[in-house]
Amino acid sequence: MNKLLASLIAGLFVSGAFAQVPAATVVTPATSAVVKAEAKADKATVKAVASEAKVDAKADAKVEKAEVKSGNIKAKAHAESTDTKSKAHAQVAKADPKDKVEAQAKAEKVDAKADAKADKAMVNATAKTDKVKVDAKADKVNAASATTAVKAEGKADVKAAAVK
DSSP: OHHHHHHHHHHHHHHHHHTOOOOOOOOOOOOHHHHHHHHHHHHHHHHHHHHHHHHHHHHHHHHHHHHHHHHHHHHHHHHHHHHHHHHHHHHHHHSOGGGHHHHHHHHHHHHHHHHHHHHHHHHHHHHHHHHHHHHHHHHHHHHHHHHHHHHHHHHHHHHHHHHO
16 A cells, blocks of 8 residues: 555656646747738638538548448349249249149249349449448548648748748
8 A cells, every 4th residue: 555655646746747837939920921821821721621521521422322222222132032032932832732842942943043143232232332432431531631731731831931
């Protein structure tokens, strides 16, 4: 307990030493060149942020559209599979008792093919949606990067104007 108390007290003193107020920075008066550079940088930053928001909105719309389309494709594939299976099982029900085993075997083949076809359609739809999502994410990152570059360029211009 004594060691714990000693380490807590030592930590308090150490954190107090680091928490001191830094020396005041020297503020230079703003010249007209600096003011103009700041205004230009702010204008460019606003434009870049608006552009980034527009790209983000378009990317989100593309993703949503792809997800809806994928959902429709998946539902259609499932419905077709179910329809094909039900027709095959209807054939089994209509078959004569002596041909029932053969009809059931045929129906099982149809079931397997229908499931495979539906699975393939679903996988392809998911893959397309995933590709759209990746492209949208890349568009968003590129737009954010461009905005960051514009902001950095504006800061550099302001610093350069301050030096003149």
